[in-house]
Amino acid sequence: MKATTVLRHVSWTIGPDPDRDPPAMCAACKDCGEKSSVTTDRKDSDMWALEHAGRTGHRRYDEIVSVGLYARPADEELQ
Ligand SMILES: [Zn+2]
Structure with a gap:
């Protein structure tokens, strides 16, 4: 049995x-x-x-935000 793989260069993009x-x-x-x-x-x-x-007098904070991202080939339409 022989496995065959086809590769091509594709630009990817990422967004919400x-x-x-x-x-x-x-x-x-x-x-x-x-x-x-x-x-x-x-x-x-x-x-x-x-x-x-x-309560503590502490004044410096970080806001930590998590947002879902989606990566796809740049020429693929969002569905
Ligand atoms: Zn603190």
Whole structure:
């Protein structure tokens, strides 16, 4: 039995996944590393950071966001 593979050079592109869930995010304190719960509502992570700042005096935060991406050959139409 003989296996045959055909290869061709293809340019790929990446962008938002058309079937993605809403972006998920959390806030992370840069002083102590504590993180908010993951949410799809920015107000929740902002409120956590403000409450954390009021309780601890920590003032620097990272906003960590997860967004679904979809890679496909550049000449392939999105379905
Ligand atoms: Zn902190």
